[in-house]
């Protein structure tokens with residue numbers, strides 16, 4: 001047994017140190033997730049959130065689906081009710097953080113440079129550069145990308161995946177890894193539905209169900225303020241649920257990771 | 269190209285195991301990857317070549333076990349194969365299923381090259 005990685009050393013050269021054994025191969029069984037270091041950091045981040053009773057929500061979508069616009073509209077409606085803070089992830093520019101600050105809440109911009117996703121270490125660095133005093137909901141706007149952000153746990157409690165109606169209703173079928181990770185799917189820019197004849201919200205929802213997902217599907221337009229109430233109500237319920245968990249010393253990982261967790265521990 | 273991030277994490281993990289066991293280097297390692305992990309094995313193998321340069325894993329070969337996508341139906345209990353974007357029960361067609369294989373991203377084992385001096 002090995003202290004550092006919890007693996008097993010198969011009986012081999014070590015037991016016969018004084019015998020002239022052939023120097024050779026020793027197979028070490030590991031059975032660890034390849035992203036264990038990220039996952040450990042994410043668990044640490046989650047502990048930070050839980051210690052302060054904060055609900056952390058990770059927003060993911062392709063570039064330009066309306067993540068920042070949704071945050072602006074959400075903050076305008078909730079900032080007198082809850083303490084809100086935002087971590088913005090972008091390849092370049094402070095633009096999104098500036099848009100959030102203009103709404104009167106703190107925002108920390110992570111400029112990833114070439115990295116096309118946030119990881120738990122980047123988020124941890126950000127957490128220690130911002131004040132979490134009085135924060136009830138922390139939104140993390142991930143880098144606009146429908147592929148890799150889904151693979152990196154940040155310590156969030158919930159994943160929200162946005163799909164704007166201009167992208168086509170087949171996206172959950174084309175990007176199953178991303179949409180399977182969603183605890184809620186938001187169909188955004190619904191004010192444009194009238195001019196798009198080929199986006200069917202029911203079809204988008206059915207593609208999501210085909211991923212064995214029970215996640216709620218909400219339709220809204222941040223720009224025109226349509227359908228916002230269901231989303232705000234969902235957030236209120238999720239914050240209440242987070243507070244109830246924290247009160248009894250429990251936490252929550254995004255639904256998909258709970259499955260993965262069970263699966264992996266079962267296979268070990 | 270998040271496979272590079274995954275490859276870097278993998279190299280660190282293997283390096284740590286090599287050091288913990290006083291080995292010279294890793295000769296090979298075995299990973300189990302399912303398509304729903306979001307990692308493409310070919311890209312990971314290519315990225316590993318870059319990430320491992322100069323490390324104790326530099327010469328290690330990657331052995332890939334591809335995990336099939338399989339679901340267990342919560343309605344009828346059947347366990348069937350599925351496509352990664354249609355995780356429906358193959359027996360009754362219901363979408364209330366649980367993934368039992370297909371999202372793995374696991375380092376299963378590492379084969380180490382032990383130092384010659386241990387044998388005197």
Ligand SMILES: Nc1nc2c(ncn2[C@@H]2O[C@H](COP(=O)(O)OP(=O)(O)OP(=O)(O)O)[C@@H](O)[C@H]2O)c(=O)[nH]1
Pocket residue numbers: 061062063064065066067068069070090096143144145188189190191192220221222223224
């Ligand atoms: N018509 C309409 N346009 C919207 C809506 N929400 C956002 N947009 C527009 O879509 C574009 C992109 O919106 P953003 O909020 O910047 O999108 P994003 O997802 O934050 O983009 P990245 O951070 O770059 O990935 C902007 O021109 C917005 O004005 C909406 O509800 N209706």
Ligand SMILES: [Mg+2]
Pocket residue numbers: 067068069096141
């Ligand atoms: Mg944005």
Ligand SMILES: [Zn+2]
Pocket residue numbers: 001002003004005006007008028285288289
């Ligand atoms: Zn070990």
Ligand SMILES: [Zn+2]
Pocket residue numbers: 115116117148149269270
């Ligand atoms: Zn990436």
Ligand SMILES: [Zn+2]
Pocket residue numbers: 044048124
């Ligand atoms: Zn910390």
Ligand SMILES: [Zn+2]
Pocket residue numbers: 341342343344345346357358359360361362
């Ligand atoms: Zn069934």
